[in-house]
Amino acid sequence: MLIRLKGARVIDPGKIDGFKDIIISNGVIDAVVEPSEADQMLLDILSKAEEPCGIAEQPFGITDQACTPIEKPCDSSNHKQHDTSTAEPYDMRTDQSKPCGYNKKAFTKEDITEIDLTGMVVVPGLIDLHVHLREPGYEYKETIETGLKAAAKGGFVAVCPMPNSSPVNDNSSITAFMVSRAKELGGSQLYPVGSITRGSKGEALCEYGDMQKAGMVAISDDGRPVENARVMRRAMEYAKGMGLPVISHCEDIDLARDGSMNEGVVATKLGIKGIPNVAESTIVMRDIALAELTGATLHIAHVSCEESVDAIRHGKKRGIRVTAETAPHYFTLTDEAVARYDTNAKMNPPLRSERDRQAIIEGLADGTIDVIATDHAPHSLLEKDIEFDRAAFGIVGLETSLGLSLKLVHDETLSLEQLIEKMSKNPATLLGIDNDLKPGNRADITVIDMDAFWSVNPRTFFSKSKNTPFAGFNLRGEVYMTMIEGKIAYQRQDGGSEIEEIS
Numbered sequence: 001m002l003i004r005l006k007g008a009r010v011i012d013p014g015k016i017d018g019f020k021d022i023i024i025s026n027g028v029i030d031a032v033v034e035p036s037e038a039d040q041m042l043l044d045i046l047s048k049a050e051e052p053c054g055i056a057e058q059p060f061g062i063t064d065q066a067c068t069p070i071e072k073p074c075d076s077s078n079h080k081q082h083d084t085s086t087a088e089p090y091d092m093r094t095d096q097s098k099p100c101g102y103n104k105k106a107f108t109k110e111d112i113t114e115i116d117l118t119g120m121v122v123v124p125g126l127i128d129l130h131v132h133l134r135e136p137g138y139e140y141k142e143t144i145e146t147g148l149k150a151a152a153k154g155g156f157v158a159v160c161p162m163p164n165s166s167p168v169n170d171n172s173s174i175t176a177f178m179v180s181r182a183k184e185l186g187g188s189q190l191y192p193v194g195s196i197t198r199g200s201k202g203e204a205l206c207e208y209g210d211m212q213k214a215g216m217v218a219i220s221d222d223g224r225p226v227e228n229a230r231v232m233r234r235a236m237e238y239a240k241g242m243g244l245p246v247i248s249h250c251e252d253i254d255l256a257r258d259g260s261m262n263e264g265v266v267a268t269k270l271g272i273k274g275i276p277n278v279a280e281s282t283i284v285m286r287d288i289a290l291a292e293l294t295g296a297t298l299h300i301a302h303v304s305c306e307e308s309v310d311a312i313r314h315g316k317k318r319g320i321r322v323t324a325e326t327a328p329h330y331f332t333l334t335d336e337a338v339a340r341y342d343t344n345a346k347m348n349p350p351l352r353s354e355r356d357r358q359a360i361i362e363g364l365a366d367g368t369i370d371v372i373a374t375d376h377a378p379h380s381l382l383e384k385d386i387e388f389d390r391a392a393f394g395i396v397g398l399e400t401s402l403g404l405s406l407k408l409v410h411d412e413t414l415s416l417e418q419l420i421e422k423m424s425k426n427p428a429t430l431l432g433i434d435n436d437l438k439p440g441n442r443a444d445i446t447v448i449d450m451d452a453f454w455s456v457n458p459r460t461f462f463s464k465s466k467n468t469p470f471a472g473f474n475l476r477g478e479v480y481m482t483m484i485e486g487k488i489a490y491q492r493q494d495g496g497s498e499i500e501e502i503s
Contacts, residue, residue, distance in 0.1 A: 001025070001111055002045070003486060004038060007118035008447065012437040013417040013425055022122065024443040027486035032437055042112060117447055120480055123420045124435045125157025125444035127427035128398065129325055130222070130247075130301060130373035133159070133190075136177070137166025142378040142464045144181045144190065147398070150376075150463040151188040152489035154398040155479035157444040158189035159376075160431075163200065164223035170195035170206045175214035187489045188482075189444075191217040191431060193247060196235045202226050205235055208242055217431050220247035222301055225283055227253060232287065236296035245297045245323075245430055248287045250308070251349070255279035260389045262335040262350040270341065272388060277356070280349050281307035288315040288322050299430060300324040302375050304349040306359035313368040323430060324363075325371035327397060328404035329469065331360045337469055341388045345469040347377070348393035364422065365413055371430070372422045374401045378465030396463050400456055400470050402448070406477035416450075447481035449492070454478050 003024040010020040010032065021038035023031040031041065133147035144161075151159045161178065163169035169178065175192050182190035194216040198204045200223065208219060219239055225248070226232040232248075239246050256279040261267050263274025284300055288311060291298035300312060303326045315322045329347065334354050337345040345351060363369040377394025384391055405423065408414040414422075424446070428435040435444060456473045458466035482490040 001113065002042075003443075004042065004112065004114045005117055005122060005445070005447075006035060006038065006114055007116050008120045008122040010122045010437065011417060011420060012124055013421045016437060017417070022437065022443075022445070024486045027443055029437060029439055029441050029443050031439055045112075046109065115481075117480070119449070119451075121416070121448045121450055122437075123446050123448065124424045124428070124437055125446045125482070125484070126155045126402065126423045127431070127433070127435070128154075128156045128159045128374050128376070128401070129299070129371055129427045129430065130327075131159045131161050131376040131398065132164065132223075132378065132394070133161040133178075133376075134378060135165060135181070136174070140464075141380050141383075144178065145185050146462060146464045147376070147378075148182060148185060148188045148190065149490075150396075150398040150461065152482045152484070153462050153479065154374075154400075155402050155446040155448070155482050155490075156188055156398060157446065157482060157484050157489075158191060158433075159398075160191045160193050160217065162193050162220060162222040163195040168195050168198075168200050169193070169211075169216075170198050170200070172207070172210040172214040175211045175216050179215040186487075187484060189484070191215070193218045193220050193222070195219065196221045196226055196246070197231065200224050202228055202231060205231070205238065208238055208244060212242055212244065216244075218245040218247050218299070220249065220301070222247060222249040225249050225251045225253065229286060229290065233290050233294060236290055236294040236298070240294055240296040243432075245299050246287075246291075247299045247301050248283070249301050250280050250283035250287060252279045252282050255282070256348075259350075260346060260391075261338050262352050264335060264353055266335045266338060270338065272338075275348075275350050277305040277307050277352065280305055281311060284308045284311045288312070288320055291315075291322055292318070292320045296321065297430075298322045299371075302327055302330070302349060302373070303360065303363070303369060304330045305352050305356045309359045309363040309368055313363070313366075316368065323370040323426070324368065325373040326360050326364065326369050327373055327375045328401050329395065329397070331357060331364065331408070332404050333357075333469060338388075342469060343384045343386070343388055343391035344395060344467050344471075346388065346391055346393055347375070347395055361408070361413055364408065365418075370422065370426045372401070372405050372419075373427075374398050376463075377467075378463055379467050380465060384467050395467050395469060396461065396465055397468075398463060399461050400468060400473075400475075403454070403456070403475035403478050404470065404473075406448075406450070407475070410476055443483055443486040445481075445483040446479060447483070448477060449480040450477045452476070452478045452480075 005022040134142040194211040200221040256275045259275030263276040267274035374397030376397045456470045
């Protein structure tokens with residue numbers, strides 16, 4: 001099966017920005033070319049489909065398993081298999097190797113699918129560095145299956161679940177289970193984040209080597225901070241030697257104790273105990289200092305306040321290996337969203353003041369904040385439909401993240417290229433993934449309808465949980481299609497672009 005994505009503007013920041021066609025076979029990108037060149041390629045493939053071995057060129061990465069021998073025998077030593085593990089990208093236009101013979105039915109018109117994406121934007125698949133999928137242990141809130149479906153609907157080809165499941169992902173068995181379950185389901189990729197300490201208790205370090213072999217990509221005690229600076233230092237030293245990023249949940253437990261929202265005027269009016277900015281920023285400063293000491297790669301999770309942005313900016317200027325993320329709720333809402341005791345606006349760190357919101361936006365614009373993540377935190381009504389101070393922290397975010405983030409583009413705060421860097425390219429870089437739209441790479445692609453207007457309706461979420469403060473928000477721009485390894489994992493079903501057979 002060959003797939004042609006046509007008619008769209010293709011953006012791969014710093015590499016491609018123009019109207020290109022993408023040819024895909026066997027889950028791999030074979031070419032990103034001008035439409036006229038794609039036309040000629042497909043005509044050549046169809047015209048050469050009946051040619052015997054030794055005459056036809058290798059068609060779009062077809063391997064031995066896909067070739068059907070014909071009457072004339074061939075020298076298999078002339079056959080070059082498409083190996084996506086090689087450093088050099090494969091491009092069928094320059095491959096002169098000869099394939100084994102293949103049946104004339106190998107490539108007929110019915111084998112070539114065209115997807116017309118006129119008016120859409122095609123980008124490298126989005127990657128969410130920070131989600132909570134709740135499995136194992138809290139499957140009544142979310143499962144790996146429902147979480148990955150929500151991810152695909154949100155345009156995410158890969159997600160990184162935090163370790164605060166039950167049991168905690170603090171050993172290779174749990175890591176392997178999560179990876180295996182995701183592979184069994186198909187769809188969005190799952191890259192587990194392992195716990196820094198056993199049980200996320202902030203004491204003994206986990207066996208990072210075993211967990212890394214099982215598929216772990218980073219370490220974090222997210223949901224809780226590592227309170228002991230000595231333990232955090234040792235974790236960074238070990239992580240550096242293994243090439244693992246350290247994702248820090250920055251919170252001074254004593255300063256935040258018993259708080260339920262941002263400390264400020266709104267909290268005072270509501271009579272709710274607040275959490276000061278300094279509860280976050282002091283640990284941000286501590287961990288940046290530890291990163292400077294150890295040389296580790298530090299990633300600051302869910303940045304919410306001005307002081308943290310300033311500390312990260314200063315650390316970057318000093319050459320410290322620190323990156324940072326924020327989430328859409330921190331640049332969209334303020335603590336005023338809590339005014340009616342709405343537990344769906346309760347998260348940790350909490351929604352801050354307008355001054356903090358503007359600082360987050362400035363940090364995104366000047367590159368201080370590298371990544372937009374969701375901090376997708378599903379909860380059931382059992383944890384949310386109760387008194388505010390007893391309600392759980394967290395909101396779902398996978399299915400609203402892109403729509404909310406595109407407002408930054410429509411407001412001209414960020415260019416579309418900058419947004420794609422923060423939601424795709426920068427997360428990929430941190431994880432060591434090459435997700436360029438180029439021949440030889442997996443066809444993990446997000447297709448965006450920039451001008452689609454839609455209203456957030458939690459009842460339509462694929463996520464098991466519906467705890468969002470954005471119900472009823474009118475947004476501009478949404479995911480039209482998510483393609484993972486050349487397969488459509490999600491496609492909007494309410495009109496728009498069509499899928500058709502080549503004619």
